[in-house]
Amino acid sequence: MEVFFRFLSLTLLLLIVSGCATTTNFSSVDSINQQYSKNISKITVMPADVSLSILNAGGGLEPQAEWTEAAIQNINQALEVIDNERTSNFVEYKPPEENSAVYNTIVEYERLHRAIGQAIIFNKLYYPLPTKKNLFDWTLGDGTVAIKEYTDADYALFIHINDSYSSGGRVLLQVAAALLGVGVGGGQQAGFATLVDLSNGNVVWFNFLQSSAGDLRTEEPALKTVKLLLDGLPD
Amino acid sequence: MIRKIATVITIVLITACNQHTVVESGQQTIDSFLVQTSNQWNLIPRQFSTAGLPTWTVDGGSLNSLTFISEIKDGETLFPNTDKKKFDTFNKDMLPTELVELVESTLLLSYNAKVTNKGQLKPIKIGGSQGFDFEFEFVGDDEITRKAYVAAAIKNEQLHLILFQATKIHYYDELIDSVKYIVNTATIKS
Amino acid sequence: MKNFLIFLLCSVLSVSSHAYEFKRLTPDFSANYTPELSGTEAGLWMQMDEAEKNIKHSPLRINNDNLNVYLNSILCRLSEEYCADFRIYIIRNPYFNATMAPNGMMQIWSGLLLRARNEAQLATVIGHEIGHYLKQHSLKRFNDINAKSSFMSFLSLGIAGAVATGNLSADIGSAASDLTQLGLMASIFSYSRDNEREADQYGIQLLENAGLDNREAAKIWENLIAEKEAADEDISSGSVFFASHPDPGERIINLNNHANAINQAGKIFTNTNSGIYWQNIKPILPLLYQDELNLRQFKQSEYVFKSLLKDDISPGLTHFYLGELYRLNGEDEQQHLVKSHYQQSINYPDHPSEVYRSLGLIEYKSRNFSKAKEYFTSYLDKNPEANDKEMIEFYMNFGA
Numbered sequence: 001m002e003v004f005f006r007f008l009s010l011t012l013l014l015l016i017v018s019g020c021a022t023t024t025n026f027s028s029v030d031s032i033n034q035q036y037s038k039n040i041s042k043i044t045v046m047p048a049d050v051s052l053s054i055l056n057a058g059g060g061l062e063p064q065a066e067w068t069e070a071a072i073q074n075i076n077q078a079l080e081v082i083d084n085e086r087t088s089n090f091v092e093y094k095p096p097e098e099n100s101a102v103y104n105t106i107v108e109y110e111r112l113h114r115a116i117g118q119a120i121i122f123n124k125l126y127y128p129l130p131t132k133k134n135l136f137d138w139t140l141g142d143g144t145v146a147i148k149e150y151t152d153a154d155y156a157l158f159i160h161i162n163d164s165y166s167s168g169g170r171v172l173l174q175v176a177a178a179l180l181g182v183g184v185g186g187g188q189q190a191g192f193a194t195l196v197d198l199s200n201g202n203v204v205w206f207n208f209l210q211s212s213a214g215d216l217r218t219e220e221p222a223l224k225t226v227k228l229l230l231d232g233l234p235d
Numbered sequence: 236m237i238r239k240i241a242t243v244i245t246i247v248l249i250t251a252c253n254q255h256t257v258v259e260s261g262q263q264t265i266d267s268f269l270v271q272t273s274n275q276w277n278l279i280p281r282q283f284s285t286a287g288l289p290t291w292t293v294d295g296g297s298l299n300s301l302t303f304i305s306e307i308k309d310g311e312t313l314f315p316n317t318d319k320k321k322f323d324t325f326n327k328d329m330l331p332t333e334l335v336e337l338v339e340s341t342l343l344l345s346y347n348a349k350v351t352n353k354g355q356l357k358p359i360k361i362g363g364s365q366g367f368d369f370e371f372e373f374v375g376d377d378e379i380t381r382k383a384y385v386a387a388a389i390k391n392e393q394l395h396l397i398l399f400q401a402t403k404i405h406y407y408d409e410l411i412d413s414v415k416y417i418v419n420t421a422t423i424k425s
Numbered sequence: 426m427k428n429f430l431i432f433l434l435c436s437v438l439s440v441s442s443h444a445y446e447f448k449r450l451t452p453d454f455s456a457n458y459t460p461e462l463s464g465t466e467a468g469l470w471m472q473m474d475e476a477e478k479n480i481k482h483s484p485l486r487i488n489n490d491n492l493n494v495y496l497n498s499i500l501c502r503l504s505e506e507y508c509a510d511f512r513i514y515i516i517r518n519p520y521f522n523a524t525m526a527p528n529g530m531m532q533i534w535s536g537l538l539l540r541a542r543n544e545a546q547l548a549t550v551i552g553h554e555i556g557h558y559l560k561q562h563s564l565k566r567f568n569d570i571n572a573k574s575s576f577m578s579f580l581s582l583g584i585a586g587a588v589a590t591g592n593l594s595a596d597i598g599s600a601a602s603d604l605t606q607l608g609l610m611a612s613i614f615s616y617s618r619d620n621e622r623e624a625d626q627y628g629i630q631l632l633e634n635a636g637l638d639n640r641e642a643a644k645i646w647e648n649l650i651a652e653k654e655a656a657d658e659d660i661s662s663g664s665v666f667f668a669s670h671p672d673p674g675e676r677i678i679n680l681n682n683h684a685n686a687i688n689q690a691g692k693i694f695t696n697t698n699s700g701i702y703w704q705n706i707k708p709i710l711p712l713l714y715q716d717e718l719n720l721r722q723f724k725q726s727e728y729v730f731k732s733l734l735k736d737d738i739s740p741g742l743t744h745f746y747l748g749e750l751y752r753l754n755g756e757d758e759q760q761h762l763v764k765s766h767y768q769q770s771i772n773y774p775d776h777p778s779e780v781y782r783s784l785g786l787i788e789y790k791s792r793n794f795s796k797a798k799e800y801f802t803s804y805l806d807k808n809p810e811a812n813d814k815e816m817i818e819f820y821m822n823f824g825a
Contacts, residue, residue: 119296127280358816
């Protein structure tokens with residue numbers, strides 16, 4: 001049941017805004033916390049977390065396989081373009097050795113990041129926590145120092161495209177849409193991007209993208225989508 | 236099937252307006268519990284709370300949550316509306332060791348989770364009643380490790396229980412002290 | 426789902442009039458296969474690789490080195506030159522299941538390890554999964570999907586699961602995980618009957634490579650049927666494996682036919698390697714028992730535990746868990762069995778220290794405090810770092 005409510009609440013809101021690409025930006029850059037008034041630099045980009053849409057047993061299995069393959073390439077290309085346009089370039093991320101301790105740490109933090117991202121969307125946008133009305137203090141905790149030491153970056157950009165809720169939720173989305181008489185294209189995407197201060201794990205910047213135009217299978221719209229997703233990222 | 240989905244959508248639409256509300260620090264009453272809190276919490280709207288029970292959170296239910304379970308009678312399950320054939324039921328003669336099993340099995344079955352580590356089980360007093368607390372780690376469907384802290388007492392043959400759950404990384408450690416403050420200042424009305 | 430199975434059964438019966446003919450199967454491609462870097466297949470592999478990374482580092486993966494090495498060795502003996510194409514992962518999930526992804530990633534669920542009686546039976550299942558891979562069943566299935574029917578079957582499974590647990594909270598982000606989804610894959614994608622028959626046959630052929638007794642193959646299904654019957658359950662319910670695979674009765678017949686055909690043509694292997702199997706499982710057996718108990722499926726667990734007792738598997742541990750099972754089930758008429766099993770457990774060198782705690786609690790609740798104290802003392806002596814030490818000491822002092 002819980003699965004249902006989670007999927008449906010996100011689904012319904014996707015429906016409401018479907019047809020327009022919107023980003024909602026929550027940033028603690030201009031929040032109470034003074035230390036972020038300085039320039040943010042040395043950002044490393046974690047490998048994009050692209051969800052496993054293949055496991056969706058619903059229709060459109062084949063296109064989704066192509067989508068994912070192309071999407072990853074296009075996202076990487078888009079990031080290169082964006083990097084070149086930036087004032088301070090991204091720090092290159094080299095995937096660690098499989099059996100190293102930091103590899104495990106990174107896998108754990110990627111999982112936690114997914115949960116934090118979902119919590120921010122759920123608890124800031126849709127069901128806001130009144131105690132956080134003027135506060136944006138979600139954090140992964142200071143264990144991220146291990147990632148800081150490994151990457152030699154000060155911040156990490158986590159990108160999550162097509163959240164895993166979409167695998168089951170995508171199916172529900174199509175059903176819900178059919179019931180409500182709303183047309184929902186097969187290419188609905190959602191994603192979020194998080195900028196984390198690796199010295200303390202604090203989320204200093206967060207962007208949530210809902211887009212029905214974002215067809216990541218082709219290059220140009222992919223660049224547009226990624227730019228939207230990273231709109232407002234500290235330069 | 237379609238009817239089921241339509242019903243659920245309707246329910247969600249109707250309840251979509253229920254939002255979190257502030258729980259101020261200071262004295263609070265939740266069912267049979269009278270507690271002191273040292274910080275602000277948020278009350279999670281019923282449709283998202285743990286089994287529909289009164290539940291608080293600081294950063295969002297999937298990251299941390301504090302649930303108050305009151306007045307469970309002999310023969311009842313820990314969570315309301317759960318199948319007695321599947322879920323363990325409370326027995327007024329249960330010892331803490333058995334109550335640990337009751338809580339663990341209820342959570343494991345509800346979340347399709349597995350216990351990955353067990354902490355200490357200790358006797359404590361809750362508002363003058365003899366009780367106990369314990370903690371354990373578990374992993375659910377999302378493969379994120381969470382930690383649970385439980386404090387409970389039987390008073391007048393009824394079980395009263397406080398359940399704290401949080402992600403093992405960061406949020407458990409961040410909030411456990413304020414949770415223990417609540418437990419230490421709690422009294423159980425009956 | 427039930428109607429679908431009835432449909433299957435009818436279709437099965439209509440073809441069973443053909444005379445049995447054994448035709449040896451061969452792989453559809455050679456070893457060290459990787460797909461060309463374009464198209465559906467490549468996309469599939471990439472996504473499977475991503476899922477695999479997550480599974481490899483999942484907290485629900487059983488990491489016991491020795492056990493992983495052992496399973497890998499079985500895998501390699503069966504698959505020979507294809508060995509390097511596979512990786513095997515043991516997943517902490519107390520149901521009987523095994524899955525094979527198109528990229529050679531295999532999952533064995535812990536419930537299977539509790540139910541296979543020997544190496545030959547486990548190898549049967551591993552071989553079956555290898556068969557799916559060598560005949561590219563996954564890939565063909567992906568390319569051939571009937572969107573509507575698989576859509577509905579995914580949906581019903583998801584709903585059934587969510588509703589069954591009665592969970593109403595948003596406490597845990599239940600974003601479908603790789604493990605859950607890949608686990609569901611076996612039933613969602615419902616390989617065709619022909620695919621399943623092929624995989625079964627291939628599995629039996631491969632047992633030869635490992636020098637294992639192929640007459641064990643049918644037994645694993647016979648045991649599963651017996652377990653379900655003991656549980657008074659529809660055999661199609663519960664185990665994910667059953668939901669996706671065709672009629673077990675037909676399988677048993679076919680497996681026996683294959684085994685006979687192979688054995689008549691050549692040498693019969695008699696190795697089941699039961700001793701080696703249980704020696705390797707032993708370190709995780711308490712975990713397997715505990716996870717099974719936590720399912721609260723009394724009759725099913727009773728059948729499994731009693732079968733293991735009958736086979737004389739870790740009697741000290743098995744008696745203890747039988748005692749726990751009856752205790753937790755709480756039936757008045759069975760309570761005498763609780764103490765009886767605990768006491769039998771103590772007779773064996775492999776009894777766990779917890780049996781003393783359990784005996785202590787029985788005495789304590791009956792107000793036999795000095796007897797309780799004796800048992801608790803034994804428990805703490807054998808388990809000085811017990812996580813409930815303070816509580817046990819509290820019982821001892823309180824009852825003094």
